[in-house]
Amino acid sequence: MGQPNGKFIAVDTNGQKVWEFPSGKEHIGGFYAAPVFAGDRVIFAASDSTDPSGRRARVYSVTAATGGEAKVLKETQGMIVGTPLLYGDTLYVTSADKHVYALDPVTGEERWPAFTADGAIWGSVVADGDRLFFGTMNHSVYAISARDGQQLWRVSVNGAVLGTPAVGGGRVYVGDVDSKLYALDAATGAEVWRFAGAKNWIWGQPALVGDLLYVPSLDGNVYVLDAATGAEHEEWRVKTNGAVRAGPTLAGDTLYIASEDQSLYAVNVTSHKLAWAPYKATGKLLTSPVVAGDTVYVVAANGTAFSVDARTGSGRQLYPEPK
Amino acid sequence: MGEIFNLLLLRPVLNVLLFLYSVLGHNYALAIVVLTVLLRLITQPFMASQLKTSKKMADLQPLLKEVEKKYSGDKERIAQEQMKLYREHGINPMGGCLPMLLQFPIWIALYQSIIQTLGHTPLNLLSLSKHIYSGGIFQRLGLPLLIPLSSAFLGIDLGLPGGIIIAALVGLTMWIQQKMMTPPTEGASDSPQAAFGQSMSLFMPVMFAMFTVNLPAGLGVYFIVSNLIGIVMQGFTTGWEGLTSLLPKRPSLAAPAQPAAAQEKRTKSGRSKKKR
Numbered sequence: 001m002g003q004p005n006g007k008f009i010a011v012d013t014n015g016q017k018v019w020e021f022p023s024g025k026e027h028i029g030g031f032y033a034a035p036v037f038a039g040d041r042v043i044f045a046a047s048d049s050t051d052p053s054g055r056r057a058r059v060y061s062v063t064a065a066t067g068g069e070a071k072v073l074k075e076t077q078g079m080i081v082g083t084p085l086l087y088g089d090t091l092y093v094t095s096a097d098k099h100v101y102a103l104d105p106v107t108g109e110e111r112w113p114a115f116t117a118d119g120a121i122w123g124s125v126v127a128d129g130d131r132l133f134f135g136t137m138n139h140s141v142y143a144i145s146a147r148d149g150q151q152l153w154r155v156s157v158n159g160a161v162l163g164t165p166a167v168g169g170g171r172v173y174v175g176d177v178d179s180k181l182y183a184l185d186a187a188t189g190a191e192v193w194r195f196a197g198a199k200n201w202i203w204g205q206p207a208l209v210g211d212l213l214y215v216p217s218l219d220g221n222v223y224v225l226d227a228a229t230g231a232e233h234e235e236w237r238v239k240t241n242g243a244v245r246a247g248p249t250l251a252g253d254t255l256y257i258a259s260e261d262q263s264l265y266a267v268n269v270t271s272h273k274l275a276w277a278p279y280k281a282t283g284k285l286l287t288s289p290v291v292a293g294d295t296v297y298v299v300a301a302n303g304t305a306f307s308v309d310a311r312t313g314s315g316r317q318l319y320p321e322p323k
Numbered sequence: 324m325g326e327i328f329n330l331l332l333l334r335p336v337l338n339v340l341l342f343l344y345s346v347l348g349h350n351y352a353l354a355i356v357v358l359t360v361l362l363r364l365i366t367q368p369f370m371a372s373q374l375k376t377s378k379k380m381a382d383l384q385p386l387l388k389e390v391e392k393k394y395s396g397d398k399e400r401i402a403q404e405q406m407k408l409y410r411e412h413g414i415n416p417m418g419g420c421l422p423m424l425l426q427f428p429i430w431i432a433l434y435q436s437i438i439q440t441l442g443h444t445p446l447n448l449l450s451l452s453k454h455i456y457s458g459g460i461f462q463r464l465g466l467p468l469l470i471p472l473s474s475a476f477l478g479i480d481l482g483l484p485g486g487i488i489i490a491a492l493v494g495l496t497m498w499i500q501q502k503m504m505t506p507p508t509e510g511a512s513d514s515p516q517a518a519f520g521q522s523m524s525l526f527m528p529v530m531f532a533m534f535t536v537n538l539p540a541g542l543g544v545y546f547i548v549s550n551l552i553g554i555v556m557q558g559f560t561t562g563w564e565g566l567t568s569l570l571p572k573r574p575s576l577a578a579p580a581q582p583a584a585a586q587e588k589r590t591k592s593g594r595s596k597k598k599r
Contacts, residue, residue, distance in 0.1 A: 032445055053483050055443060081445055096443070120471065122445070137471045160470045162448065177467045179457070201452050201467065218452045245449060260449075286449070301446070 002031025019067035045080035073108030082124035123164035135161025175202025193230035205247030216244035251291035258285035276313030441482030485540030494532030496550035503565030
């Protein structure tokens with residue numbers, strides 16, 4: 001995980017730091033995207049600390065076990081905010097420099113010439129079959145071919161798209177800064193319905209669970225919509241006391257929601273009730289939780305990591321070791 | 324405290340900036356210029372008192388000098404007499420500081436507004452989402468739809484540090500403004516007050532210029548425009564003597580039209596400047 005001091009670190013399940021990259025006094029800048037595992041390597045993006053504007057970025061690949069054998073897979077002229085997507089044998093990287101890069105995850109070689117969109121891309125691409133979907137800051141949603149990067153369609157929405165769309169059942173679900181959520185036909189981009197009930201921007205990736213769509217909003221709510229019609233199940237709305245910037249994470253029948261109110265919420269998607277009282281962390285939770293076995297991991301904006309028992313909701317500060 | 328600041332200053336400044344951007348052809352620099360004029364108009368009552376105080380202080384310098392001469396060596400008496408003079412002339416020596424202090428929260432609000440509206444990090448945008456007016460009567464304005472704002476102006480990214488050129492312009496305009504606020508006064512150049520005033524008129528611009536190097540260029544634009552407005556206001560309030568004294572003199576052309584006393588004053592003033 002990235003740290004505010006410009007180090008990318010690996011910690012074990014006991015919270016002990018195993019390695020850091022780069023070692024010594026060097027540092028590599030800000031981290032906005034989550035890491036990705038590719039075989040025995042871990043791939044992550046960081047801002048270029050030598051760039052005074054802080055906008056250039058690099059995609060690194062290091063050995064997961066040691067943090068060694070570092071390789072720069074790609075340098076971009078814009079920040080990388082969206083988590084790279086490893087889909088098939090290709091790594092798809094989006095950048096605020098308006099490009100989608102399709103890379104060989106081992107060598108960094110481009111599979112096809114970078115696709116140029118009409119605006120900065122802050123979210124990730126999401127894949128469905130041989131199609132990739134993403135939104136831009138220039139109020140557009142794109143579908144491109146995963147095989148050759150050719151544009152399939154582009155549609156305009158009201159506001160800038162900051163996050164990653166969700167895809168399923170032949171539809172693409174995408175939110176914008178106009179606080180709207182749009183359901184688009186995945187084949188054509190035609191609008192099927194839109195939800196206008198949120199009171200603030202929709203940034204995090206919606207979670208499609210069966211026939212329901214869980215839509216996080218910076219207004220502090222996670223809205224539960226009928227994926228077919230966009231009708232809200234208001235009685236199931238999850239209310240938190242801070243912005244929900246990141247998309248919820250589904251594991252089993254539980255949806256884990258990180259909120260800026262420093263709390264981690266667990267919602268049973270069958271009963272629509274909280275599985276346990278929200279776990280209180282120390283620090284704003286702005287990234288999606290990660291679930292491994294019976295443990296939920298979440299990292300606060302200040303770089304502090306927490307592990308929470310998925311069954312009981314009891315948790316502890318994992319890293320750094322509490323004083 | 325922070326929430327009060329956000330409610331009363333940051334949000335209004337930020338949203339007015341966005342509104343101006345939307346109605347001024349999406350020109351961020353122009354929006355800052357117009358916002359600066361508006362902020363100057365709002366703070367005008369305070370600024371006017373500062374300008375008047377600086378004028379009175381300058382006029383009082385000869386009398387203060389006389390007091391220093393008269394009670395030379397008796398610092399306590401000098402202080403007492405000078406305070407008496409200030410009272411008699413209705414001057415609060417610290418009165419000039421208040422308008423400056425009042426401007427600080429506005430600068431901070433504008434700084435944060437620029438950082439957030441041109442924000443290029445996720446945290447900047449997250450902050451913006453909390454402060455942008457979007458609901459109720461503001462819905463029609465559609466301010467969130469302006470995102471992302473265009474920050475380019477004459478090849479400069481107003482959201483990034485402006486560098487040396489912007490900083491130099493900030494320093495220069497502030498120096499001129501400071502010079503106009505403390506015009507050279509006959510016989511006062513050797514007094515501690517005058518010396519302090521002169522060193523401040525150099526120290527402040529240099530400090531601000533250094534400060535601006537690493538700030539977003541948009542804030543530098545605000546400082547420059549604000550200083551230019553200040554120069555004009557100072558000129559109309561206390562006269563243009565301070566500004567003209569900075570220009571190269573051509574005594575052979577001006578001398579025949581000047582009264583003898585004024586000519587003598589100008590010559591002495593020129594000598595004083597040489598000493599400095």
